[in-house]
Amino acid sequence: MTIHPNRRRLAVPALLGLGVVAGFGVATTSAAWTDDAVFTAQASAGRVDLRGATDGSSYEPADDAAAAVRLDPITGLTPDAPAVRNVQLWNAGSVPMNLTWSSTNPTSLLGGCVDVTYSTLTTALRPGQAPAGDAVTTATVTFTVADDADAATCSGRSVSDVTVVVQGSTS
Amino acid sequence: MTSTTHSTTRRFPHRTRALWAVLVAAALVVAGFALTVGSTDRTSAAWTRDVHAVSSVRLASWATAPMSCTPVGPGSTVAGTCEIESAEVSVKGTPGHREMVISGKIVGSFDPPVFPRLVVDLSELPNVPAGWDWATTAPADIQHVDRVDCSAPPIVIADLSNQSWNGKGTIELLEGQSTGLCLAPVSA
Numbered sequence: 227m228t229i230h231p232n233r234r235r236l237a238v239p240a241l242l243g244l245g246v247v248a249g250f251g252v253a254t255t256s257a258a259w260t261d262d263a264v265f266t267a268q269a270s271a272g273r274v275d276l277r278g279a280t281d282g283s284s285y286e287p288a289d290d291a292a293a294a295v296r297l298d299p300i301t302g303l304t305p306d307a308p309a310v311r312n313v314q315l316w317n318a319g320s321v322p323m324n325l326t327w328s329s330t331n332p333t334s335l336l337g338g339c340v341d342v343t344y345s346t347l348t349t350a351l352r353p354g355q356a357p358a359g360d361a362v363t364t365a366t367v368t369f370t371v372a373d374d375a376d377a378a379t380c381s382g383r384s385v386s387d388v389t390v391v392v393q394g395s396t397s
Numbered sequence: 398m399t400s401t402t403h404s405t406t407r408r409f410p411h412r413t414r415a416l417w418a419v420l421v422a423a424a425l426v427v428a429g430f431a432l433t434v435g436s437t438d439r440t441s442a443a444w445t446r447d448v449h450a451v452s453s454v455r456l457a458s459w460a461t462a463p464m465s466c467t468p469v470g471p472g473s474t475v476a477g478t479c480e481i482e483s484a485e486v487s488v489k490g491t492p493g494h495r496e497m498v499i500s501g502k503i504v505g506s507f508d509p510p511v512f513p514r515l516v517v518d519l520s521e522l523p524n525v526p527a528g529w530d531w532a533t534t535a536p537a538d539i540q541h542v543d544r545v546d547c548s549a550p551p552i553v554i555a556d557l558s559n560q561s562w563n564g565k566g567t568i569e570l571l572e573g574q575s576t577g578l579c580l581a582p583v584s585a
Contacts, residue, residue: 278448287446294449302457302549313450328447335454337473369454377460378467378514379475382546382554384455395445 275319276394277357285316285357291389300369303340308370313392315365316357321396322350325363328391335388339380341370347392365392458552460518464499466566468507469514469556477507481566484517486524490572493530496537499553499568512558515566519551530572537569545570 277285278295288295300309317323325347332342345366354361367390371380464484470476484501499517507513519525531550545568546554555568 272444274444274446276446276448278450280450288448288450289446291449291451294451297450297452299453299455301455303454304457304459309454311450311452313448315448319446323446336456339456340454367450367452371456376467376475377458377516378465378554379469379473380456381460381516381552382456382458382549383473384453386453387451388454389449389451392448392450393445394447 272396273320274323274394274396275317276323276325276392277316277318278392279314279316279357280312282314282362283357285314285318294389297367303369303371305371305373305375308368311367311369313365313367313390314357315351315363315392315394317351317353317361317394318355318357319353322352323394323396324349325351325365326393326395327365328393331390332388335369335385336380336383339371339375339383341372342388342390343368343370344390351394458516458546458549458554460516460521460552462518463521464501464515464517466501466503466505466513466515468505468511470507470511476511477505479503479505479507479513481515484522486519486522488524488526492526492528492572493533494573495526495529495571497525497529497570497572499570501566503564503566510558512556513566515553515555515557515568517553517555517568519553525551533573533575534570535574537571 275287278288279285280295280297286295287293295313297311297313300311303309315325327344327347331344334341345364345368347365348363351363352360462481464481466479466481467475468477468479480503482502482504484499487498487500488495490496499519499522501515501517503513505513529550531547534547536545536555544554544556544558546552547570553568553570555566557566
């Protein structure tokens with residue numbers, strides 16, 4: 227019977243320790259995932275914002291296909307004259323961004339009549355408050371009809387809504 | 398005294414165990430903090446922004462011979478063989494109201510639903526009149542020539558999917574028509 231008070235004394239610091247662990251865990255999780263103030267502080271420390279344009283001035287977020295940057299349509303594509311379309315990209319965030327083409331971008335259109343190739347993108351686009359200098363780069367898409375493309379199966383064909391995506395990431 | 402001695406001798410191990418409990422708690426705190434930081438880092442590493450761009454692509458019409466033939470199957474696949482042995486153009490009528498008949502001798506090996514698609518480069522054929530009014534051109538017989546694309550003259554593309562072509566492909570075009578059937582492109 228004289229052991230119980232001693233066990234209670236032993237249990238007190240242990241429970242306090244667990245309480246500290248549990249309390250800290252909850253507080254940390256809350257701060258990292260649900261506390262708006264903390265999240266905002268993190269965001270301001272590393273804001274991510276990539277925008278695109280075709281005229282070098284009207285930059286848009288273009289976050290999805292519905293808001294995509296509209297490139298000039300390609301018409302009259304022939305085997306001897308590839309068509310090139312450029313997208314200017316501006317790192318409007320506050321941290322450098324690595325740019326890559328999406329793996330889902332098409333490399334071939336119209337049953338192989340048109341090859342689609344992509345330029346090499348910068349791996350560290352610097353941030354800038356204005357779309358100028360090192361904060362801007364150009365991504366180029368080239369549409370080519372193969373020299374030996376069959377006229378009967380390729381000539382005169384068309385496809386709409388060809389979407390290409392540039393992905394920017396902070397690492 | 399006995400009781401006091403007993404209590405003294407048991408308190409020391411209790412302090413040791415309590416100290417261990419605190420140390421374990423501290424270790425868990427550190428581990429939890431590291432886990433949280435790690436999670437935050439991974440989240441930060443996954444921050445991405447995409448830029449979407451969209452366009453459309455339309456190929457011009459071109460020909461690799463004055464008249465070529467391709468057997469076209471479902472899904473625009475090529476199925477079989479088809480060649481043009483000879484081609485010619487004849488024209489009659491007055492300017493603005495002329496009829497042009499393009500014909501070619503077809504030698505091929507394919508079966509329905511595969512049909513011959515003809516691509517004609519009129520700049521490579523004789524007897525094509527200058528000043529032909531393509532804006533008012535329409536096929537003369539849409540029943541025999543299923544589709545005609547004259548949108549990029551002098552290239553004319555015709556699908557003979559409804560024709561009993563019987564060794565001869567014929568495209569009849571009329572000038573001075575109000576309809577734009579000739580401008581309907583061949584389907585993709």
